[in-house]
Amino acid sequence: MNKMVRVITAFLLFFALSGASAMASDTIKIGVQAPTTGQYANEGQGIDQGVRLIAEQINAKGGILGKQIEIFTCDDEGTAMKAAICAKDLVNKGVIGVIGSYTSTCAEAAQATYYRAGVLQTTDGTSDTLTEHGYWTFFRNSFPNSAEATYTANYFINVKKYKRIAIVTDFSSYSTGLGSSVEAEIKKLGGNIVYQGKIKAGAQNYTPVLTKIKSKHPDVIYFSGYYNEAGLLRSQQMQLGVTADFYGSNACDNPDYIKLAGKFAEGSYLINVPSPELLPYDLAINFLKDYRAKYKMDPPSIWTLLNIDGMRAFLYAIEQTGTTDTKKLAEYLHTIKDYPGITGPIQWAPDGNRTGSAHQTYEYQADGSKKIIYPVVK
Amino acid sequence: MKKSPNKKIGYTVFILAMLLFPALANPKWLAIGSTFLIFSVVGLSEDIILGKGGMFNMGHALFFGIGAYTAAIANHTFGIPILYAIPLAILIPALCGIILAGPIIHLRGDYLLVATIGFNIVFLQLVENDIFGITGGPNGIFGLDTPTFLGFDLASPTAIYYLGVAVLLLTFYVMANLDKSKAGRALHYLRLDDLAANSIGINTRGYKIFAFGLGAGIAGLAGVLLAIQYSAVSPEAFNFMQSVLFFSIVLVGGSSLPGILMGTFVMFVLPEIFRDFATWRYFIFGFAMILAMILRPEGIFPARFGKIPDYFKKG
């Protein structure tokens, strides 16, 4: 009869237990907001593992400012709503900076909370809207879509002189955002887009769209989207006898692309900033070595490294300024120039965009490696 | 129709606990508490259709989403303060519920289920493709105005929480009225035996559509709260998996007020509590769902009948 009472007891117990989190600051608390389960579990776990690796290394050397680094991970599952809850959770745990999330949508859903709490945020999200709010807490560790779109359009029209361009996206915000930026840039340069369509991530069967593309006789197919779909698109394209060149955008950069496309990966192209194994920096080589030693695998993609760079910059700022006051840290971060990162020199524009795009075009070789074909290396 | 003293104490304690909760909770749990209130309202609205009316609606996130998007679009595109958009965000989902239910209401059980899933998926594609350029595409709409009411700023998490409490209490009131009215009874009758209900003079088709309209309207109201809480709407909050969640809330909890609250607690709050189990939690959670249904096939607190007026009782 008194089931209501029972329900309430249950409620109160749980909340009373969870209400008691300590706020003492004998450690430096860093949050990780990443999709460690769900669709992007792979990338999310990569970010989490990378962050923990760095923290472990620094702690082993005695930490920063004499304090140990403590990592809190919150799984946003790649959904905006969970991301909003994660943001509140991490702020509540007393973190001074958050690494992540992997997707632009989740980063954006959490942004305002970090800003209001004065918590620094660094994400690999490439969506242009991320830097449009003017939050001083925000630092993008990758390069925005607009930079990639300008590069891509210029390369297609002025360098390769493609005449018939097909653009494929999926339904994600990253993909449609980049896709429409590329489209706009191509049109600006007077390019001819013969097909534009969307595929559903995870559907695996893209032959209908590719057959439709075939009927338009394009000389290039550009896919702004993720590696899973890219690999299948490429292999199905070749099986259908569609001879156009195939280009993937930055999120196609993942070893899984080659596994999916198989022998058809050869001769396809990728536009991205340099990928882990192609990074010429010692920092990168050492990081990859340590990562492999600890986790017995490669980081899933360049996105792990970009996020790590964001984290390293945060820690560097703490070391240099000797404070954990986020306002001062943010001011300092805006002044750094060519801080050596795993993914290249780091500096930030006032709006939080990482400046100095380093986009390149790669061609996949028969052995699965990538060769830079543009800009031409001397 | 007097409530038993225990029940009265139960409700009083529950309402007190709800009111005092923000004083105990940290910001994260306050946010979860607010979402719990919102999902409870959606659960109750799904209960009208699925629990009382017995119609297998697995697309309820659709109405929740239409409400949220109506408020967000009214605010973002047309600059209407979000609280003033509430009537619209109830009416539009309710109308959609009525219009969409009309042609499919004659479908039996699982065919209705798949048709409602279909509506949900069509809706999601509409908003993801940024139809009419007002839904913000796959990202959704961010940065809605914070609501003000009679000069009070309702932006704080505590204010939003209490707004949730108010809406939940309002929903309780509607549910209580429904239970004690001919419309509410008609839903029970038609669930238990459509043909007998129809033969005794109940326009079963009409009441089924009524259930969809009412359920959709209440879900729409909850959608506004969600939009306020996150200052944002985004498509994935209203996808088919979300509909599955609402469907499960009603069935796991049982078709009653405490049942829906318990269902929402089990289906939404428990996974949050067990976040530390990370990758294991949904694995265990799945087993918990199976176990819950085996132990309580009609839900944790199923609907109870025999609520008859006092003057029937002898003595």
Place this chain on the structure above:
Amino acid sequence: MALLELKNMTKRFGGLTAVDHLNLKVEQNQIYGIIGPNGAGKTTAFNCITGIHPPEEGAVLWQGKEITGAPPHKVAAMGIVRTFQTIRLFTEMSVAENVMSGRHFQSNQRWWHGICHTPASRRDEKENWLKVKEALEFFKIDHLAAEPVGSLAYGIQRKVEMARALVSEPKLLILDEPAAGLNDSETMELVETIYSIRNQGVTILLIEHNMDLVMTLTDYITVINFGKPIAEGIPDAIQSDPMVIEAYLGSEDDDDE
């Protein structure tokens, strides 16, 4: 003018003609019986009248007005209410709640009273419950008001079903084998009940297999076989009709249709 009149009513299921050009006239305040062997189409005829299966041909006239094909709830609201051969109650609900369903179309509540009550709708709610109480007292089952109906004995369930139909204040009460499954004393009680319902001014149309019951109870009978009427008249005349006797030979036992 007859209260209910069927004119050449015909219902087919695929190739089977379940009801074949059925004609009958039920007069005000009659107790009218329809009898016939299994599968003769009696229940189907009831389903046609009450709108569950609209007939393909012919007409159903109610107080002289054609109502063919009207949906069941409209037919009920006109005052034609039925019971079922296999009892159809809302099994999880209590006796009182079951009977309350009969008050549905008599209630003045509108749909929005389900969201927000008004003083008038609260009053209406109470009045209807009182009618239910009256009906339960009439059937002497008021002490069972709060019992879940599914747990009750068969005879009681029959009463609940009749109470549900009667509480809707019908003009014509259609009973589909009301005595099926009842013992002798319950059957006797049923006869009394049916008479007293008739004395309240309700016309009764019934199907029944229990011949003794039909012969004592009814004022007028139509016999159908293979969907066609084969005889009609007062009980005495029917009892001696050779066609009827022939139709019944060898197919009298079980009461399933």
Place this chain on the structure above:
Amino acid sequence: MDIFFQQLVNGLTIGSIFALVALGYTMVYGIMKLINFAHGDLVAMSAFVGLSVYDQFLGGTTNSLVAVLTIFAATGVIIAMAGIILERVAYRPLRNAPRLSAVVSALGASLVIQNGIMLIWGPRMRFFPADILPATTWNIGGVYISFIQVVILVVSLLIMAGLIFFIDKTRVGAAIRATSIDHDASRLMGIDVNRIITLIFVIGTFLGAVGGLFIGLYYRGINFNMGWNYGLYAFVAAIIGGIGNIPGAMVGGMLLGIFKAFIAGYVSSTWADAFTFTLLIAILVVRPTGIMGERVAEKV
């Protein structure tokens, strides 16, 4: 015209996979009136099991019919056992419960299997080797068809023909048909209903396993959460055909595959789902129990 036929081939290939998976839904539904929402996840699991079988015992074998048959046989057995366990654990205790509780139990089982796959095989995509089957592709007047597509089409059709023969012409098939109409009456006629249900789960999950392995062999990349996507479309296919109806599931699967190909090819890929599901609802409005479903009139 070659584009039209190419789309037809595209549609039939994916349609065959939908049909195989849909059969699992429809058979279980026919017997138990239960939507087995965990079926899609068993399909996903079968792909992982198949891959593990290959890695463990056949590593490096290429272009080998024996290898493929071994994978199918071993996976079929393992997944059928998983199906039996699923029925015992999640559905049998609920056989007399309200219908919807079994649906929730099925959703729970789906979570268990999906996350179980993730815990065992990890969250990353796994890959079937490209060369288990010959990678030959034929160009017939501009229509490209690959060896694996031919295999999928032919094997699916053979399996379905076999299934229809089994259901319509054998004693066990007759027992299955009887059980689908009335459990109690069948029990009285000496049919062991529990065994029939177990058998249905074995056949249904086996067909799903074949579908899952085709997914692995054809698309090669397999993901722990891919079951929901295939499950949903296969379920829709079963509904289009009339759930519980075996030829209906086949027709529904093929039609859905072709719909999807033609919508993406001739209407719009951007709105593919919106069109597909609108069409589905339109079919249901006109034919409330699917294309081949029986119209049940309620007995009064």
